Amino acid sequence: MFLLKFACTFILSMTLVIGAHSAAVHVDRRATDAEISLYMQAHNSLRTIYNASAVTWNDTLAQYAQNYVNKCIYAHSNPDPYGENIAAGYGSSYGIAKGLQDWANENSTYNYNKPKASHFTQMVWKSSLQLGCAVQTCTLPVLGNHLSTYIVCEYYPKGNVNGRFPANVNQPVSS
Numbered sequence: 001m002f003l004l005k006f007a008c009t010f011i012l013s014m015t016l017v018i019g020a021h022s023a024a025v026h027v028d029r030r031a032t033d034a035e036i037s038l039y040m041q042a043h044n045s046l047r048t049i050y051n052a053s054a055v056t057w058n059d060t061l062a063q064y065a066q067n068y069v070n071k072c073i074y075a076h077s078n079p080d081p082y083g084e085n086i087a088a089g090y091g092s093s094y095g096i097a098k099g100l101q102d103w104a105n106e107n108s109t110y111n112y113n114k115p116k117a118s119h120f121t122q123m124v125w126k127s128s129l130q131l132g133c134a135v136q137t138c139t140l141p142v143l144g145n146h147l148s149t150y151i152v153c154e155y156y157p158k159g160n161v162n163g164r165f166p167a168n169v170n171q172p173v174s175s
């Protein structure tokens with residue numbers, strides 16, 4: 001037996017805009033090599049399953065994500081021409097790996113006959129070949145003003161384009 005510690009963990013992931021504001025007080029930062037590895041590994045292992053070629057890291061996208069996440073506003077930045085996934089959570093087990101795994105787990109509800117945009121579909125979107133992500137510690141009203149980890153990833157070219165799902169979200173490659 002082991003004790004579950006879910007009680008103090010709350011997670012949010014968004015693909016659509018909601019209004020949310022918060023004061024931003026923190027230092028600027030940029031993704032460390034270890035963080036870049038986590039972002040790349042989470043995306044590319046999933047992309048392998050979904051027969052999409054690997055994304056490459058793009059510092060322009062990462063800087064855009066960093067500038068935006070630093071504002072600690074939990075909503076989409078409307079980053080045209082990029083695609084964007086955002087997530088936030090708090091608790092000791094929440095971080096980049098957990099946030100991106102939550103996105104990937106949306107694969108279990110994807111319906112090829114009724115394609116619908118999700119974090120998962122942006123992650124594996126075949127024609128989205130460049131990635132840049134950033135993280136910041138924020139006090140987010142949508143998370144009860146807990147000190148939270150806020151994650152933003154930008155994708156180029158952008159995914160989740162209506163009418164393009166069949167061509168960009170492949171069936172998983174059988175193992």
Ligand SMILES: *[C@@H]1O[C@H](CO)[C@@H](O)[C@H](O)[C@H]1NC(C)=O
Binds near residue numbers: 059060061130
């Ligand atoms: C990185 O992304 C920017 C913005 O989309 C683009 O202008 C630039 O060419 C990309 N860099 C590389 C090395 O592809």
Ligand SMILES: *[C@@H]1O[C@H](CO)[C@@H](O)[C@H](O)[C@H]1NC(C)=O
Binds near residue numbers: 046049104105107172
């Ligand atoms: C969803 O992705 C996971 C990896 O994150 C994989 O193990 C699993 O087989 C996938 N599920 C489906 C339904 O494709």
Ligand SMILES: *[C@@H]1O[C@H](CO)[C@@H](O)[C@H](O)[C@H]1NC(C)=O
Binds near residue numbers: 051174
């Ligand atoms: C994976 O995609 C390539 C084209 O990019 C295609 O030729 C191949 O048949 C696909 N593999 C599977 C298992 O769907």
